Amino acid sequence: MIEIKNIEKTFGDRHVLAGISGSFEPGKTTLVIGTSGTGKSVLLKCMIGLVKPDKGEVLYDGRNFLTGDLEDQKAIRREMGVLFQGSALFDSKTVLQNVRFPLDMLTDLSEKEKVDRSQECLQRVGLGDAGDRMPSEISGGMKKRVGIARAIVLNPKYLFCDEPNSGLDPLTSIKIDQLISEITEEYQITTVVITHDMNSMMEIGEKIMFLHKGKKVWEGNSNSLIHSDVKELNEFINANKLIREMEK
Template identity: 70%
Template sequence: MIQLKHIHKEFEGRVVLDGIDASFQPGKINMVIGGSGTGKSVLLKCMIGILKPEQGQVLYDGRDFLKADQDTVKAIRREMGVLFQGGALFDSKTVLENVRFPLDTLTSQSVEEKNTRAMLCLQRVGLEAAAHQMPSDISGGMKKRVGIARAIVMNPKYLFCDEPNSGLDPLTAVKIDLLIQEITKEFNITTIVISHDMNSVMRLGEYIIFLKDGKKVWEGNNQNLLQTEVPSLQEFLSTKLT
C-alpha cells in the first residue's frame, strides 16, 4: 500500500499541492485525474522522489520515503517501476537494451541473466520479435509497451504510469489499458495512473482521486464517478465526456 498524508508542495510561494491525503491499494488501478495545472504530475514526482514536498508523508508499506535512511530509500526505489509519458526510451539503445537498463544499473546479475529477464518482459508485452530493433524503428504504441516492459523488469511492487495513453489512437490506447490492468492483477502491484483520458478512467479506475487547484476534492471509483455532486468534478467531466 502507498499512503499519502498531508502532502504540501509549493513553487516560489505558489501552492501546487495543498494537503493531499490518499491510500492507494495493491492489486488495483489507482488513478489521479484533474485538469491541466492541478498538480497531478507534481504529485507523482513527489511520490517517486523527483520532487520533495515541504510537508507530509509518502508511506510505502509503512516506510516513510521522505524521512528514510539512504539504504531504505534505495530499497524502495528498487521496488518502483515507472512508465513515463513520452516513453523516455534511449534512442542509442536497442529495445532489449532499454528494457535491460534498470537491471544494468541496479543489479549485479550477469549479462545472460539480465538478457533472459528482459526478454521475458518483452514476451509479456508481446514484443520479443522487436528486441533488437531501435526505438526509431517502432511505433508509438510499441514504444509504450517497451516502456511497460522496462517498468516491470525489476518485478516492482509499485507501478507508476504518467499519461500512458498520451498520443495514442483509441484502439492502441485500449490495448495499453488492458495490458496495465493485466499486469497489475497478475503481479498484485500497487498501480498509480495519471490520466486525463476519461475512457481509460472509466475502464480502469478502481480508486480515483480528483484534484482541483492542488486539493483533493473527490475520491471514489469508476462506478460512482458519474453520480458525483461535486460541482468542480461535474464541470471537469462535462468537458471530457462531450
Template identity: 70%
Template sequence: MIEIKNISKSFNGRQILFGIDGVFEKGKTSLVIGASGTGKSVLLKCMLDLVKPEEGQVLYDGRRFLLQEEEDKKDVRRDMGVLFQGGALFDSKTVYENVEFPLKMLTTMSESEKKDRVELCLQRVGLEGTGKLMPSEVSGGMKKRVGIARAIVMNPKYLFCDEPNSGLDPLTAIKIDELIKEITEEYNTTTVVITHDMNSVLSIGDYIMFLNKGRKLWEGDSQSILKTHIQELDEFVFSNHALRQLRG
C-alpha cells in the same frame, strides 16, 4: 500499499498542492485525475522523491520514504517501476538495451539471467522479437509497451504510469489501459496512474482521486464517478459529449 499524508508543495511562493491524503492499495489500479495544471504530476514527483514537499509523508508498506536515509531509499526505489510520459526511451539504445537498463544498473544478474528476464518482459507486453529494433523504428504504442516492459523488468511492487495514453490513438490507448490493468493484477502491484483520459477512468479505475487546483475534491471508483454532482468534477467528467449522453 502506498499512503500519502498531508502532501503540500509550492514553487516560488505559489501553492501547488494543499494537504493531499490518499491510499493506493495493492493489486488495484489507482488513478489520479484532473485537468492540466491541477498538480497531478507534482504529486507523482513527490511520491517518487523527485521533488520535496514542504509538508507530508509518503509511506510504502509502512516505510516512511521521505524521511529515510539515501541508502535506505535505494531499497524502496528498487521496488519501483516507472512508465514516464512519452516512454522516455534512450534513442541510442535498442529495445532490448532499454528494457535491460535497470537490470544492468541495479542488479548483479548474469548475462543469461538478464536475457531471460528481458525476453520474458518483452513477451509479456506483446513485443517478442523486437529487441534489435531502435526506438525510431517502432510506433508510439510500441514505445509505450517498451516503457512498460522496462518498468516491470525489476518485478516491482509499485508501478507508476505518467499519462500512459498521451499521443496515442483511441484503440491503442485502450490496449495500453488493458495491459496496465492485466499487469497490476498479474504481478499484484500497487499501481498509480496519472491521467486526464476519461476512457481510462471508466475502464480501469479501481480507485480514483480527483484533484482540482491542487486540492483533493473527491475519491471513489469508476462506478460512482458518474453520480457525484460535484460541479468541478462534473465539468471534468462530462466535458466529453459521449459521456454527457451516457449520463442521460
C-alpha cells in the same frame, strides 16, 4: 500499500499541493485525475522522490520514504517501476537494451540472466520479436509497451504511470489500459496512474482521486464517477466527453 499524508508543495507563491492524503492498494489501479496544472504530476514526483514536498509523509508499506536514510530510500526506489509520459527510451539503444537498462544499473545478474529477464518482459507486453529494433523503428503504442516492459523488469511492488495514453489513438489507448490493468492484477502491484483520459477512468478506474487546484475534492470509482455531485468534477467529465466526440 502506499499511503500519502497531508502532502503540501509550493513553488514560489504558488500552492500546487494543499494537504493531499490517500492510499493505494496492492493489485489495484488507482487513477489520479484532474485538469492540467492541478498538481497531478507534481504529486507523482513527490511520491517517487523527484520532488521533495514541503510537508507530509509518503509511506511504502509503513516505511517513510521522505525521512528514511539513503539506503532505505534506495531500497524503496528499487521496488518502483516508472512509465514516463514520453516513454523516455534511449534512441541509441535497441528495444531489448532499453528494457534491460535497470538490470544493468541496479543488479549483479549475469549477462544471460539479464537478457532472459528482459526478453521475458518483452514477451509479456506482446513484443517478443522486437528486441533488436530501434525506438525509431517502432510505433508510439509499441514504445509505450517497451516502457511498461522496462518498468516491470525489476519485479516492482509499485508501478507509476504518467499519462500512459498521451499521444495515442483511442484503440491503442484501450490496449495500453488493459495491459497495465492485467499486469497490476497478475503481479499484485500497487499501481498509480496519472491521466485525464475518460476511457481509462471508465475502464480501469477501480479507485479514482480527483484533484482540483491542488486539493483532493473527490474520491471514488468508475461506477460512482458519473453520479458525482461535485461541480468541478462534472465539468471535467463533460469536457472530456466533448473532446472524445470531436476526435471521432
